[in-house]
Amino acid sequence: MVTLGPAGQGMELQAGLSTELRALPGLLKALGMLAMTHLEVQQATENCLAENPMLERTDGHPCPGCGRHVQSGSCYRCRDQGAALHYQDGPEPGTDPFSTLEADAGLEVRPDSRTALEYVMAHLTQRGTLDAEPDEIAQLHGLKTGQVQEALRALRAVGPPGIGAPSVTALLTAQAEALVEAGEAPAWLPRLVSDHLGDLAAGSTADVGRALQIPEVQVLEGLAVIKERLRPFAAAETGRTDAAPTADVFLYRRPDGSLEVEVPGSAWFGLKLVELCDGVKRAPEARQWLAEHELAAQRHIYQIDRRASVLLRITECAVARQKDFLDHGDGHHRPLTRTAVAEEIGVHPSTVSRAVRGKRLRLPSGAVADLSCLFGKGLAPRAALQGLLAGGPERLSDEMLRAELSRQGFSIARRTVTKYRHSLQ
Template identity: 65%
Template sequence: MATGRTGQGLQLQVGVHTELRALPGLLNAMGMLAMTHDEVAEATERALAQNPVLERADGHPCPGCGRHVTSGMCSRCRGHPGVSALRDGPEQGVDPFATLEADAGLEIMSDCRHALGQVLAHLTARGLLDCGPGEIAAAEGLDPGPVHEALRAIRAVGPPGIAATSVTELLAAQGEVLADAGLAPPWLPRLVREHLGDLAAGSTGVVVRAMGLTPDQVLAGLDIIRDRLKPFAAFVANEAEAPAPTADVFLYRRPDGSLEVEVPASAWFGLQVADLATGVPAASGAKEWLAGHEHAARRLLYQVDRRAGALLRITECAVAHQKAFLEHGPGHHHPLTRTAVAQEIGLHPSTVSRAVNGKRLRLPTGSVTDLSCLFGKGLAARAVLQKALTGGAASDQKLREELARNGFALARRTVNKYRRSLNQDV
């Protein structure tokens, strides 16, 4: 170290120190670390649409886990008990009426069950009746009562609009389901039943006067009819029920019983960089244009792989500490903090927190849970406490002694805190 003195009496000190600075690409990769699997998938889809050099390899997502495969399902999911019902090979069409007869057979009155098969024979591919109930009874030699009971049972268990006598009634039935769920205005079924022809002809003024609605309401109802109602019997999705989140980390059990961690990287999504520069004249601007897109494509693959690598290291470390917990349940949970994992694998604690937050873990059984279940303190003690409390009310001191017998030396105030966290009476 060198020192010097100025005429004003100020002293300058010159020294050497280190400063950690991340490269822009690394910063982008660490930013992607906070993204969930679904967000990464959305980002890659946008990049595929915008970048001509980035492409997806031939194939499709595995129906069991979503991994990109050339055909059927991946080797990990093939034969897995959680996905054994999925067929290997081209995806088959879904028949919404496949279990209709069996389901309706449980609903229908026993003395009318003989008419069920004959009534079902009059359903078209769209789920409509090819003739009215009276005509079915006459054609099949049945009494009207069993026919109507069979129709009631079919409509009770089938998708909205099943066994309707017209497309209008089918659409109105679907509209009633949406209206009952609060996903459409209550007047939508009437709009369908009474004014579908007017809407098709563009006569919105007639509908406004007849139903007392505003023009905007009529147009909004028309949008719902176009977007949400189908001219065939199909189960109506309830938008209030969000789909379950996709797993970010997959945990598999090897044949020898050990656990293996996998995090989707660029190959999981089937991403690759296409070589489009071959044959492009060097003098043209196309070379530079393609080079820019190729750089962007490789940067995206790097960021996806960096995210996967960091998440893999973090999870592998946590799984190594939580083998007993994963094998035997909460009572064997080992106290583990994000800071401890960060120190063990050489990452900053904030990086570990960003990686774990909001992520989901698929267990070897196929169930999905929060990745954060591998971290925390007191989970095992709480599990023992919960078991002790199921045997009846006890004092904090008695519970403390029970925990001590199980290897948990806790203060009474800690026992009281855990007890209150389990919503138990003090």
């Protein structure tokens, strides 16, 4: 330290100590990854795998249920939850999927089979399958089997794939054949559906691959097509549905009712360092090059695991505070700030904010919500206010609502009631 002495006496040096907080570069990068979403971490990992020869994945593939890297089939959590096959069970409620089908088929069918068409339509279940064989329908209504077959031909010509199928498996197979014909699925998909649905539900994807003489990874791809594109009912559209939002944090319910939090780390992505033979390591021309890439690979794994560790601690703290909310709904939400969580786990509030922002939480039910739903203080009174507005007189003043909420234990200002009321309306 340099100080000026009295006038005319020049300058003199003095030694002094001062403290300065510095962050290591690796830690800074790890905290930067904390702000990334799962998809962004996944993309960064794919880029690192493509660019770094010292980073690789273990043998296996992503679980079709959650995306966790597994060696075969589905992961243990998805198997326990029966997630190998999951379908929407029927058409949207309140809709009639066959409202115009008979009229359209009436323009296609031969005149001598129009009466048969009416009876065939009467034998369609809500799924669009037949509740009896064609010859049984013909015998029951005094028709010729050929007339029933013609009615079915006309029906299938104008209807969605699988309409009039004798079973759900046949219906799904017809939908798979339609995808193959459109060039949107591999040729083996109909056989996968018709012969191996039971094996897929049991998670025996390796056995299915051997039976179809295709790699197991293709079986998993076929399973994804089945889940996304096929429906166990005759639907006018079998196009892709919006994929479920990818979660950053997974919440599971244990058998005893407690909640378990999981955040994907490097093991989730199946990452590991490449093992090199001693001869390659000793080569002088390769030693420096390999050391730099190995360090970069180690840093990437560390950053992913550091992100997972911080996000896990934050979520576990918030879940412990909000167990009643997660068990019973909005009315049991407790006020919780990011600062309170930061103080409890010993990090800066900005770290919690950065970790929570933009993240998604997969609930035990399988639904995906914003991780920020665990924080805030207005959810429970808002839910109580919504109940008052739904069940009380048509017109209650904001002051009356404030007083009633106060009796229920929610102490909020009248202007806050006004704000909540406008948002609900």
